[in-house]
Amino acid sequence: MKITLIRPGLGDIISAYNLNEGSMEPLQLAIIAGLIKEPDEAVLYDDRIEEIPFDEKTDLVCITVDSFSARRSYKISNEYRKRGVKVIMGGMHVFLMTEEASQYADSIVLGDVEPIWEQLMRDIKLQKLQKIYKAPFGTPQEGCFPNRNIFKGKNYLPVSLLQFSRGCKFNCAFCSISQFFDHSHKCRKIDDVLYEIEKDKLKTILFVDDNMVANKPELKIFLKELIPLKIKWASQSSIDMVKDKELLKLMADSGCIGNLIGFESININSLKWYNKSPNIQGFNSYKEGLSILRDYGFLTWGSFMVGNDFDTVDTIEQTVEFAIKNKLTLAFFNILMPYPRTKIFEQFKKENRLLYDGHWWNHPDFRYNQATFKPKLMSAEQLSQATIKANRDLYSISSITKRAFDLKTNMRNIVNFMIYSRFNYVLRNTSI
Ligand code: B12
Ligand code: SF4
Incomplete structure (x- = not known):
């Protein structure tokens, strides 16, 4: 399965400011990439610094969403869903605005991804994806290590x-x-x-x-x-x-x-x-x-x-x-x-x-x-x-x-x- 990880930009809400200059690595997506095990593979597109190739073949899209990037995330999600690709969203805003976010995704994750990822993958493969997953709180990132290879060639700070x-x-x-x-x-x-x-x-x-x-x-x-x-x-x-x-x-x-x-x-x-x-x-x-x-x-x-x-x-x-x-x-x-x-x-x-x-x-x-x-x-x-x-x-x-x-x-x-x-x-x- 090919999994596309998306870091949304701020879309059309930027006016006088250009926050895209000097972008930093999106850690949460490297953590997800670290959880993805072969033969599944991960590819990252960072909307702040590159065009998202919506037509590139992919089996699943994961988007990280905060409040500033919410509107842009929903647009990105719509593009993929129009093409029949399932979209999972997680991150701060999804947690804060559960009902709103779930209208724009096939599934949403509330809380940290690490304890829920295995179940998520199992459910997708069995085509039994649930609408909402609630991750339990525990020791953060226990035994989970980011895969920073996804950052190669992106020219981050x-x-x-x-x-x-x-x-x-x-x-x-x-x-x-x-x-x-x-x-x-x-x-x-x-x-x-x-x-x-x-x-x-x-x-x-x-x-x-x-x-x-x-x-x-x-x-x-x-x-x-x-x-x-x-x-x-x-x-x-x-x-x-x-x-x-x-x-x-x-x-x-x-x-x-x-x-x-x-x-x-x-x-x-x-x-x-x-x-x-x-x-x-x-x-x-x-x-x-x-x-x-x-x-x-x-x-x-x-x-x-x-x-x-x-x-x-x-x-x-x-x-x-x-x-x-x-x-x-x-x-x-x-x-x-x-x-x-x-x-x-x-x-x-x-x-x-x-x-x-x-x-x-x-x-x-x-x-x-x-x-x-x-x-x-x-x-x-x-x-x-x-x-x-x-x-x-x-x-x-x-x-x-x-x-x-x-x-x-x-x-x-x-x-x-x-x-x-x-x-x-x-x-x-x-x-x-
Ligand atoms: C580092 C950071 C930055 C860096 C960005 C680094 C980068 N990579 O580009 C800088 C300094 C540039 C920055 C800028 C801003 N930030 Co900032 N930032 C953070 C900070 C401190 C850490 C983010 C991080 O890397 N966390 C580590 C990862 C591992 O944790 P995580 O994101 O929570 O991800 C976990 C879960 O949420 C979940 N998850 C996340 N995404 C996904 C996706 C899927 C599909 C799944 C299943 C699960 C999942 O699993 C992850 C792993 O456990 C957060 C605070 C926070 N705790 O999130 C604020 C935070 C995200 N920032 C915030 C804000 C407001 C901003 C700014 C708007 C500030 C400003 N006014 O200019 C800007 C612009 C943001 C933007 N959208 O562009 C707010 C957002 C509030 C909100 N309601 O959305 C936060 C929460 C801080 C706060 N105190 O409120 N920020
Ligand atoms: S609640 Fe904590 S993280 Fe948030 S602004 Fe106050 S001291 Fe900082």
């Missing part, structure tokens, strides 16, 4: 994606993760992670954990084992990591070059409104936190969510100034999005503030970086424009120059400076 853990214990009001993982956080078996790194000879890794530092004791054990492998890595981590110096030291010793940190806002009221507990609990100053991270030489990629009930056009500008002043290596200003089933979504729905008939992700008029709700202290259009401007300002030549001059981070060594230059260049191109 030179960084390998990997997970040490999945889920998050926190409950931020805008985040889909707590819904998907039911507030749980689980680490993979340390030996499995180490084996995967060695087997695939991974040298530069992005840990795409929802929060790498969520289980600090387990992470410390892992990092000690990681040191001899001499890799370079980056992760997504919450700012509360700065309270644990032993952890920071182990991170540095094991090759950490930097972290993507969800700052979300520089205003405490906004953080409370977002229920962003790791940023509130016991830690009040981002400036102090950043200075600690700087002492370890870590690059910081800051993520900010704009448009909450305390935000104005001015506060968005102040947030950009904060990012420039603190010489963040990169920063992302994302409009607060009411993702389905999140607390924010339910609140806006109750307050009648949702635009696009309450389902922006599948609305023909929605475009990337447009506000999808009525903000409190500005108009939706003002919020959209302020966000576009924030990203442009951050990647202006003057900002890139100012942020570069940090001898502890961006200019610490040639590697850091190359990372700084390359990614600022890519993001400058996507933000103008």
Whole structure:
């Protein structure tokens, strides 16, 4: 059986932005490819970077779907189903919008694919495919290893994606993760992670954990084992990591070059409104936190969510100034999005503030970086424009120059400076 794996792009919702530049490997599809056993075979098409050959012969299509790519995924699925090919969908959005997604697929998987794959294959071969499969939660990716051969020739960014853990214990009001993982956080078996790194000879890794530092004791054990492998890595981590110096030291010793940190806002009221507990609990100053991270030489990629009930056009500008002043290596200003089933979504729905008939992700008029709700202290259009401007300002030549001059981070060594230059260049191109 030939199985076609599809990573959908954003389709027609991209307007001012070109998010397709500098794409990264879709890890979930390599995991599925790793589960596919001979004589079955897998082929990957990444809609962000190549045309999908809908007429190429295939026996089954698997699509990974998040909310931004949902509408495009449904279109892709329709194309295959028109040609009589069965389509299975999985991923975050399918879980959040089960009924909607199941209208566009022959079968959908809720949760992680690993524990359900064998049954899925058996049912397909017996032509007894069920409409919905619900995967049980367990140790993530236990004994399952991605098949990264499917990435060959795709020209992805030179960084390998990997997970040490999945889920998050926190409950931020805008985040889909707590819904998907039911507030749980689980680490993979340390030996499995180490084996995967060695087997695939991974040298530069992005840990795409929802929060790498969520289980600090387990992470410390892992990092000690990681040191001899001499890799370079980056992760997504919450700012509360700065309270644990032993952890920071182990991170540095094991090759950490930097972290993507969800700052979300520089205003405490906004953080409370977002229920962003790791940023509130016991830690009040981002400036102090950043200075600690700087002492370890870590690059910081800051993520900010704009448009909450305390935000104005001015506060968005102040947030950009904060990012420039603190010489963040990169920063992302994302409009607060009411993702389905999140607390924010339910609140806006109750307050009648949702635009696009309450389902922006599948609305023909929605475009990337447009506000999808009525903000409190500005108009939706003002919020959209302020966000576009924030990203442009951050990647202006003057900002890139100012942020570069940090001898502890961006200019610490040639590697850091190359990372700084390359990614600022890519993001400058996507933000103008
Ligand atoms: C890495 C990452 C990125 C990377 C992308 C890497 C890449 N390969 O291109 C970058 C930084 C570029 C990125 C960008 C964005 N991201 Co992102 N990203 C992630 C992150 C942290 C990890 C994704 C990942 O690789 N997970 C590892 C794999 C193994 O897990 P998985 O995807 O859950 O897959 C498992 C199951 O879901 C299931 N499964 C998945 N697909 C399929 C398909 C089939 C057929 C089956 C059977 C099963 C199945 O089995 C898999 C294996 O167990 C997730 C968080 C998360 N936990 O998903 C956010 C996440 C997906 N991102 C999110 C967002 C919002 C974005 C952005 C829109 C941010 C922005 N505003 O710009 C953009 C654009 C997204 C887009 N569609 O283009 C949200 C999506 C929310 C939602 N409701 O859809 C998430 C969930 C983060 C969050 N906190 O809410 N992202
Ligand atoms: S800490 Fe991050 S992953 Fe966890 S719930 Fe908040 S935003 Fe989501």
